[in-house]
Amino acid sequence: MALDPAASALSAAPTVPVTHELRGKVLLVTIDNPPVNALGVDVRRGLAAAIEHAEANAAVQAVLIVGAGRNFIAGADIREFGKPPQSPALPDVCNRIEASHKPVLAAIHGAALGGGLEIALAAHYRLAVPGAKLGLPEVQLGLLPGAGGTQRTPRLIGAEAALSLMLSGKHIGAQEALKLGLVDRVGASDDILAEGLAYAQELLAAHAPVRRTRDAQALAERAAAQAAIDAARADTAKKSRGLFSPLKIVDCVQAALDQSFEEGQRVERKLFLECLESPQRAGLVHAFFAEREVQKTPEAKSAKPRAIETVGVVGGGTMGAGIAVAVLDAGLPVTMIERDDASLARGRAHVEKVYDGLIAKGRMKPEAKDAILARLSGSTSYDALASADLVIEAVFEEMGVKQAVFAELDRVCKPGAVLATNTSYLDIDAIAASVKRPQDVIGLHFFSPANIMKLLEVVVPSQVSADVVATAFELAKKLRKVPVRAGVCDGFIGNRVLAVYRTAADHMIEDGASPYQIDKAVRDFGYPMGPYQVVDLAGGDIGWATRKRRAATRDPKARYVQIADRLCERGWFGQKTGRGFYLYAQGARVGTPDPEVESIIRAERERAGIEPRSFSDEEILRRYMAAMINEGANVVHEKIALRPLDVDVTFLYGYGFPRHRGGPMHYADTVGLVTVLADIREFAKEDPLFWKPSPLLVELVERGANFASLNTAI
Incomplete structure (x- = not known):
């Protein structure tokens, strides 16, 4: 002007x-x-x-x-x-x-x-x-x-x-x-x-x-x-x-x-x-400020980001293609790597399908698609990544597979290239230790669909350089994502907490609630979907693979509900197979309750020797939220998340937590930490191993403080 x-x-x-x-x-x-x-x-x-x-x-x-x-x-x-x-x-x-x-x-x-x-x-x-x-x-x-x-x-x-x-x-x-x-x-x-x-x-x-x-x-x-x-x-x-x-x-x-x-x-x-004067307005204002605060990281104070002008994506499946679209939309060229020509063609088709959908809705012109795809190249040889400034690996969630990819990246990528993994759960320190340049390795955990979901967990392993972390945050800005800094642990911030509140929900099903009642109670709280609708959408086989991976390290004294395993053993993985917790009529995106699932649940209760009882919606929410809040507190206590607001933003942008409630930690403050801790101690009478109060929650209650008091600026 x-x-x-x-x-x-x-x-x-x-x-x-x-x-x-x-x-x-x-x-x-x-x-x-x-x-x-x-x-x-x-x-x-x-x-x-x-x-x-x-x-x-x-x-x-x-x-x-x-x-x-x-x-x-x-x-x-x-x-x-x-x-x-x-x-x-x-x-x-x-x-x-x-x-x-x-x-x-x-x-x-x-x-x-x-x-x-x-x-x-x-x-x-x-x-x-x-x-x-x-x-x-x-x-x-x-x-x-x-x-x-x-x-x-x-x-x-x-x-x-x-x-x-x-x-x-x-x-x-x-x-x-x-x-x-x-x-x-x-x-x-x-x-x-x-x-x-x-x-x-x-x-x-x-x-x-x-x-x-x-x-x-x-x-x-x-x-x-x-x-x-x-x-x-x-x-x-x-x-x-x-x-x-x-x-x-x-x-x-x-x-x-x-x-x-x-x-x-x-x-x-x-x-x-x-x-x-409403709590809703306070929750939304908290979300507004928290979103801005998480975009700062301590590493950016001491280091400048590396230049990112060319990007490689290893893997052309749903996640890899979504990441490629996100990068292409930011105006950057992308080189996609797949194991063979057929897989590479499928990867490119996944990318094209996104843009064809926009054209069909009148939100993009065919010539704009052509201009974007001109920046997408593909190869079955890792050598094509020799000049890439950043490579994002998005292959199967198995440590050996990912380490094999990183061995190739270590061989072909130029000095100073950022090597990123999109793993959802795996130990990034172990991935970094497998290459000669651990200082260049970082986690970029995108959420599916990667071209739409705004959350990006930036997972910071122990040996990474500060400028690589700064680069990840700068990339998030270019991709119009909301980055949250996370430490290394199984599941990082979001999936680690998810595993715990999902377990609480599974306990309630085995104890007498139905998955359909739990989903409805969670939707009424303000979520777009309940947890079992989400399982069916994502694919039950994904959680099943994680449970099998964790079986060897699971505490034998910990309660383990097998209902979801019974469904997966039948090949009922959710929407993609036509049934999961819900039944999906041909091509339906919204499921209906399945009487056979209810029969399986009854059989599992009998096998476990459990006499079912009824749950009110209010009790379902108290347990569901207490589990989420308690594990959120553990994540902050262990410095996996820098502050409670980082947990809030993770759940607002990655897991559908109702924005007007501000996120689970803000919500806990509105309910009162004394009330939350009292609930956990009450539930612990049934299962002291699962309902173990977070040391941070106990400390805050003893001090008369709340989670907001820990949301200091970086």
Whole structure:
């Protein structure tokens, strides 16, 4: 964006976040609150003062609001989160802008999000330039647009479009905003100041009136608006999984249809404050900050990442192909290695299938696919990796197979190449020890499908160089993944904890619960799927292989439930075989309960000499969550995870933990660690070996502290 020298000079004083100067008959109001022009209290005060100045100055005939730097206004000031509100409140500033007797024009470049878009909506005219992003993403923090956004937006663009914008939290571009009627014009260039001043001059020349958004008539067709609200309410009730801010947004739009603007604003404010005070909002804010905090790593303080310009992927199966797609999508060339030509062709076909799916959905053009695939090459010879900067191994989950791959990589890869394994469980220290360059070996544990799932566990073995860890985090950024640093142990953070709470669920099945009741209780908590639906989706054979691998080291005194093994012995591996814990009619993605599975469970109870009892959904959740939290505490205690928030982000992005609950460790704090520990000690009366309280949990309860107290910045 180009600001002229006078405006740039004015914006050079960060202590004055809003300045104004007269340009002919136009009062130019510039917001300069780096880095994103967030709506802190000084910005709000400055905007209100600028409007007062315009009203009082006869030389001012119109007001132009622009942002300095790269954005208009990117939203609220997150530094004010959780602090007492300071006057003026944003709704009052928006109302003051809208009440101006002189036309106010908002000229938008970069981000106009949340409160930033609400400021623009309060203006009388709106201009955007190419590259602008507009949105009301408050729902992602468990909130709703609380400064008139739920009232002005539907009045301006209609109920259906407004609900889509607010319930999705999506950002839209300038052209889509113009099509919806959210802005009046898209500038021809990205020179926001020149475009804004030119439009302001046009408005003055045309004697354009003050045009208040509150008076817009897009809700005039009441029947259509009501139909859109009813459809959104039904859809939201089905999809929100316990998150209540979406339904409150629908309620606000209903108020916009039924009531005066002032009354609608009162409804909006009441519901906004209810969201603000809710544990859901606290969970979502925790998730927001935790996601940003995990992207820092101690190694990056002392080392710079190595350059990554070419990537190799060993293995063209589902996981290898997904990793290849993720890397290709980041603009990097990929060389895929497979054992023979047929396997290589299958690997390439897996990659192509992803892009063909996007083409079929209208999300990609065939020529874009061709351009991407031009960066994909393949070979059956490891020698093709001689110039690769990074190689990711994604072959069968067996130590001997992986060490054989690494022996080849050690032979052919250039000095300084990063050698990464995608293992889910295996000892990466043992893999690193098998090569002559252990300092270059790291774990990059992708989650399936690797081109979609955002979590990337960066597993740090003992001999790895700091710059290799920094490189892994830099790669995650390029791949648009959320990296979590993990130490080496069986399963790292996520799969280690998963094994424990899945075991707790298996115990409950053998004791009398059904897998279908457990899945429903977990879904009602907010998960998209229950644990046995996940087993069927991933393939029961994967867990079976892990259980067989661990059999030799399993404590003979530990309880072992064999129900899943009985299913696997029958070849019932889930969706891919048509049955697992559930039955899948031909091609079905959603299963139905299987009476034969229930018969197998009854037989296993008899074999184990267990008299089944009933479980309430509440008891199922208490046990399921206590197991997850306790093992999460062990992972932090053993320094496998740096902090509790690292466990939270792992489960939010890799395992479907409901975001509005903040992650298992944050959730434990909301329940109270005293309560969690009491539950574990109660359950330990039945099985003291499994329900052994984590030393960290015991210590925190004794100190009267919580997990949040350990979430220190790196």
